[in-house]
Amino acid sequence: MHRILEYRLNDPLNDFPAIYHFKDLDPMQIFCRRSCDYFVIEGSVYEVTSTALEQDRFVIYLNPDKEEQPFPSAVQDRPLGIEIRLYEEYKESPEFMYISCFDHVEVFSRLDSTFLTIRGKEYERISAEMDQDRRVYVLYVKETGE
Template identity: 25%
Template sequence: MIDLVYLREGKTLKLTYYIQRGDNYEGFLTYSVPENLNEDEVYARQLCEYFVVKGKEYKLLSNEMAGKEEVLVVEEKGDARRFSDEKNYKGQGVHIEFREYRESGDMRLIRAMPLATHWEVIRYLLKDVIDIPEIGQFLRDSTEIDEDRGVYVIYLGKMVL
C-alpha cells in the first residue's frame, strides 16, 4: 500500500514514465495520486510490460523507485499494432481484454471483461497461467495497458486446460 501518512501530509505520490534513448532518459509522462490516478492503478500499470499512448507502443525496460516516486523506464517500439475487433473503453470503467498472441497479423479477442477496480486487474497481471471463465486456462505471454483505448490487454499463449 502507498504510504498513507505521506499522502495525509499533503505530499503527492507520482508515477513517471521516462523514455530511454541511448544513454539519455527523457521525462515522458507523470501521473499523480490522487489527481490523475488511484493507488491501485499505479501498481497495475507497473505490472504491464507494454504501454500504448498516442498511437505509439512502448516496452518496459525498468521498474524503479526513487523516494516516493514510482519510475518506469520504457523504450519506444514504434506505432502500436491495431486489430480489427478493437473497442474503445474510455470513460466506461476498468476493462481487461484477453487476446491470442501472434507474432504478426490480427490478435483475436478471446474475451473482454469489465472489472470493479484495478486491484482486480492486478490479480490477472500477476499470473503465469490465467483462467478465463467458461473458456479455460492459458499461458500468459505479455501484458499491456492501452491508454488510448482505456483497457488492459493480456496476450495469451497456449491453452493448458
Template identity: 40%
Template sequence: MKFRNAVLEYRLRKGNDQFVPIYHYPEIELEQILARRECEFFVKDGITYKQLSSAIEENLFIIYVEIYEEGPVDAAILTEDGILLEVRELNSLKGYPLLTSEYLTDHLDVLSTLGSVYTYHQQQEWERDSAEIDEDRKAYVLYVTATGYSITD
C-alpha cells in the first residue's frame, strides 16, 4: 500500500497566499484522512474551519482551511465503541435537528455515508449539503436538506 505511513496536516490561510501548519496528525490511517477530506468543515477548540482545498505531497496529505467562525468548545459526547456519525437537517432556525445518529465500525463506513449525495431517513429522501468533523464532540456530522421525495411502502 503506497500510503501506509500517511501523515495529515491542516494548514491555515494567513493573508492572500500564505498557509501555516496548525494541526499535524502522524501515523493516521488513510481511511480517516479520506473521510476528513470529504468534510467541508473542521471543528477544533471551538473554532470552525472551512476547507478551501486539499493536496498530497508524497505521504503528506494537506487540508487547507480558513477560519469560518469561533464559539465555545462543545463537550465531547460519551461514546460507545465506534465512530459517531450524526445526520442533521440543515436548518439553523431549528438548531440543526438531529435526524439520526449511529456508531460506525470504521472510517470506510463514515466515508461511504459522507460521500453519498442522497440518504434516506424517516421515510424521506435527504440531499447532502455539507459535512464536518467535530473533534471537540468527537463526531462526524452530515448536514442534509429534504428533497420532498417520500418512500411509501
C-alpha cells in the first residue's frame, strides 16, 4: 500500500509543481485528505481539482482559491477530529460543534458521508477541507429540515 501523499498545483505549463509532500502516512489519513474539497496551508486556500494514484504515491491536484480565506478566529491545537461549521456563502461559516475522533477511520466515516445526523437533526455535507495550518478537518454542512 502506498504511504506517500503529494499535493501539486494543477499547472501543466509548469509541469504540475509539488507544493507539499508527506512520507509514511497512514493510508486512512491519505483517504481522509483525498475526500476533502479544499486544502489550507500557509494562510492560503486551495481547491482540490482531482486526485491520482501513481506508481509510488497518491497525488492531490490543487488550484489556488483567491476568493476564500482561512478563518482568523478559528480555534487552534485540537485533538484529532472534525470541526463542523454551518455553511454560509460569502461570509465566515460559524462553528457548530467539534467532534473528537479516535482515529482516521472515524474521521473518514463522517467526511465521506453525504448526510449526517447530529444532535437529532439531519445535515447535508456541502464540502470538507483539511486545514494543515491548524491540523484539523473542517466539514461544512447545512440543515436538511429532516
